[in-house]
Amino acid sequence: MKRIGFLSWALWFGYAFLYVPIVLLIVYSFNDSRLVTVWAGFSTKWYAELLHNDTLLDAALLSFRVAAVSATLAVMLGTCAGLALSRFGRFRGRTLFGGMITAPLVMPEVITGLSLLLLFVAMEQWVGWPDGRGVTTITLAHTTFTMSYVAVVVQSRLAGMDGSLEEAAMDLGARPAKVFFVITLPLIAPALVAGWLLAFTLSLDDVVVASFVSGPGSTTLPMVIFSSVKFGISPQINALATLMVLVVATGIFVASIVMARQERQRKRDEQMAIQNG
Amino acid sequence: MAGQPIRKPTRLEPWQDPGQAPYVRIEKVTKTFGDFVAVDEVSLSIYRNEFFALLGGSGSGKTTLLRMLAGFEQPTEGKIFIDGVDMAGIPPYERPVNMMFQSYALFPHMTVEQNVAFGLRQDGVAKAEIRDRVEEMLGLVQLAAFGKRRPHQLSGGQRQRVALARSLVKRPKLLLLDEPLGALDKKLRERTQFELVNIQEKLGITFIVVTHDQEEAMTMSSRIAVMNHGVIAQVGTPTEIYEYPHTRFVAEFIGSINMFDGRVVEANGDQVLVASEEAGCELLIAHATPAPAGSPVSVAIRPEKILLSKEPPAGETGVGEGRNRTTGIVREIAYLGDVSIYLVQLPTGKTVRVTAPNVTRRTEMPITWEDEVTLSWRPFAGVVLTQ
Numbered sequence: 001m002k003r004i005g006f007l008s009w010a011l012w013f014g015y016a017f018l019y020v021p022i023v024l025l026i027v028y029s030f031n032d033s034r035l036v037t038v039w040a041g042f043s044t045k046w047y048a049e050l051l052h053n054d055t056l057l058d059a060a061l062l063s064f065r066v067a068a069v070s071a072t073l074a075v076m077l078g079t080c081a082g083l084a085l086s087r088f089g090r091f092r093g094r095t096l097f098g099g100m101i102t103a104p105l106v107m108p109e110v111i112t113g114l115s116l117l118l119l120f121v122a123m124e125q126w127v128g129w130p131d132g133r134g135v136t137t138i139t140l141a142h143t144t145f146t147m148s149y150v151a152v153v154v155q156s157r158l159a160g161m162d163g164s165l166e167e168a169a170m171d172l173g174a175r176p177a178k179v180f181f182v183i184t185l186p187l188i189a190p191a192l193v194a195g196w197l198l199a200f201t202l203s204l205d206d207v208v209v210a211s212f213v214s215g216p217g218s219t220t221l222p223m224v225i226f227s228s229v230k231f232g233i234s235p236q237i238n239a240l241a242t243l244m245v246l247v248v249a250t251g252i253f254v255a256s257i258v259m260a261r262q263e264r265q266r267k268r269d270e271q272m273a274i275q276n277g
Numbered sequence: 278m279a280g281q282p283i284r285k286p287t288r289l290e291p292w293q294d295p296g297q298a299p300y301v302r303i304e305k306v307t308k309t310f311g312d313f314v315a316v317d318e319v320s321l322s323i324y325r326n327e328f329f330a331l332l333g334g335s336g337s338g339k340t341t342l343l344r345m346l347a348g349f350e351q352p353t354e355g356k357i358f359i360d361g362v363d364m365a366g367i368p369p370y371e372r373p374v375n376m377m378f379q380s381y382a383l384f385p386h387m388t389v390e391q392n393v394a395f396g397l398r399q400d401g402v403a404k405a406e407i408r409d410r411v412e413e414m415l416g417l418v419q420l421a422a423f424g425k426r427r428p429h430q431l432s433g434g435q436r437q438r439v440a441l442a443r444s445l446v447k448r449p450k451l452l453l454l455d456e457p458l459g460a461l462d463k464k465l466r467e468r469t470q471f472e473l474v475n476i477q478e479k480l481g482i483t484f485i486v487v488t489h490d491q492e493e494a495m496t497m498s499s500r501i502a503v504m505n506h507g508v509i510a511q512v513g514t515p516t517e518i519y520e521y522p523h524t525r526f527v528a529e530f531i532g533s534i535n536m537f538d539g540r541v542v543e544a545n546g547d548q549v550l551v552a553s554e555e556a557g558c559e560l561l562i563a564h565a566t567p568a569p570a571g572s573p574v575s576v577a578i579r580p581e582k583i584l585l586s587k588e589p590p591a592g593e594t595g596v597g598e599g600r601n602r603t604t605g606i607v608r609e610i611a612y613l614g615d616v617s618i619y620l621v622q623l624p625t626g627k628t629v630r631v632t633a634p635n636v637t638r639r640t641e642m643p644i645t646w647e648d649e650v651t652l653s654w655r656p657f658a659g660v661v662l663t664q
Binding site for chain 1: 347348349368369370374375376378379380382384385386395396399400427429430431432435443444447
């Protein structure tokens with residue numbers, strides 16, 4: 001009994017540590033007062049005001065656009081990298097390449113941002129592209145630092161896949177490109193979706209790299225939030241954050257229900273197969 | 278033990294016919310992975326319509342050899358010809374060969390029908406023909422009702438048959454099978470062995486099977502190549518491999534066998550007389566490989582070829598006092614139902630394994646533990662091994 005008591009205490013403490021800040025944020029988004037830390041009764045007025053705040057809404061739209069495009073690009077590049085690393089066989093320096101693909105994961109964002117800024121400035125001088133800093137540079141920068149996450153996810157999925165599936169397809173007459181699109185791609189699709197969502201979230205969340213490579217008129221949502229905090233937090237930000245939490249939570253909830261259902265279906269199928277076999 | 282080939286040879290076998298060109302010719306093929314030599318200068322000729330088994334333990338190089346035939350590995354040295362065409366540089370998708378994988382490698386995101394149709398679709402076969410041929414194949418493997426299922430909705434035996442159908446649907450001239458029955462339980466494996474042979478005979482396809490299971494190789498194949506450490510130890514029909522092993526390795530790998538070390542006393546044509554202290558008697562072997570008098574040899578005798586009796590048997594040719602006859606004490610009896618295994622200890626300390634069919638019921642069996650028994654065998658029973 002004592003053990004269970006300790007464990008449940010640990011559980012509550014851990015989850016409180018994780019979720020109290022978020023709960024607080026949600027509660028204060030319904031605060032009537034302009035002062036963030038003083039409770040003055042329930043109100044939804046900040047949500048109404050949020051809908052008329054063009055700066056915030058534009059920034060949110062821009063962020064979503066950048067996140068969608070960069071996640072898509074990152075999935076393409078990351079899949080190529082993951083595929084090469086897991087299917088190229090053994091070659092000299094394989095470990096080095098494997099390590100190098102994951103290095104950006106632990107690289108301080110400040111350094112990533114700074115080096116990308118230098119690259120974009122240098123490229124503009126040499127080839128005249130990209131023309132100034134803006135949406136393009138942010139998208140490219142986000143692609144750069146999220147593709148390694150995708151590569152890692154895809155690589156681990158490929159490593160867990162039975163290599164003889166691809167060999168069987170080739171044995172039956174499919175050329176390597178066809179094998180990739182008809183066999184490999186459908187089988188690693190879950191990893192691609194996971195990688196895309198991860199890249200999307202990372203891009204949506206990033207403020208450091210975006211600050212380095214953004215230009216006038218291209219301010220992402222995290223940048224707006226971050227800079228508005230300097231002039232005191234508006235409860236509108238709380239409302240916005242609450243909406244984002246809602247969206248994310250719904251997404252996770254739906255995904256886990258779908259996965260649980262598929263798992264149950266698979267188990268039923270297998271049971272049936274065993275009985276029939 | 279198995280050991281009865283189910284084929285009845287009716288004509289000259291292709292490997293005995295000098296006029297026959299081999300369908301698959303492997304010439305001095307070597308494959309190395311770094312420092313490891315997986316296949317070491319292997320040469321083999323396999324003929325049309327053969328059911329050929331590559332038999333060996335793990336790491337014997339049998340699977341590597343198969344993968345080189347399929348085109349997944351390139352030989353480090355040597356050449357492979359299929360139907361007279363040099364396979365060097367020809368990728369797997371252009372070879373007239375199909376393979377059945379050990380893991381079956383069924384595409385999990387396709388139905389049974391789509392799996393079987395996959396190979397035909399790659400060749401651009403017309404839709405109606407694909408449908409007919411898939412149906413025909415699924416009928417052949419008795420899965421006609423399962424076409425719409427996904428692989429994970431099938432049992433192991435059904436998956437195995439889908440894999441077989443998929444590898445046969447393109448009507449390859451040569452089918453490679455990597456441990457085709459490895460994942461099945463014993464009962465199903467025995468039944469499937471016969472099914473495989475029937476299908477092979479019906480379709481007239483050359484089969485090359487990789488297996489570690491000697492019983493499987495014995496029942497199914499027309500010929501067996503026993504592999505050990507990347508080298509072929511012996512090639513022959515199941516009977517040849519079992520009855521006339523060339524080396525100690527082959528003799529001990531296939532079935533169980535008793536080995537008596539000794540020295541040749543007298544060699545007369547193909548009759549050899551060996552003196553063995555271990556056996557406690559002289560061993561006369563008819564039809565032996567010639568060995569000069571005085572040379573050290575091993576004599577191998579299968580457990581079922583030794584007669585176990587309480588009294589010395591009378592009237593057996595070639596068996597007499599001190600020749601092909603010795604005595605010992607029964608130390609262990611293992612009752613297997615159809616046969617019993619007796620471990621008999623000779624006065625020299627050597628333990629001899631004897632199997633005898635249980636003609637009478639267990640309780641009435643005349644020989645029991647600690648009985649003194651006579652072991653005897655005919656001159657045709659033994660094999661002389663010089664290596």
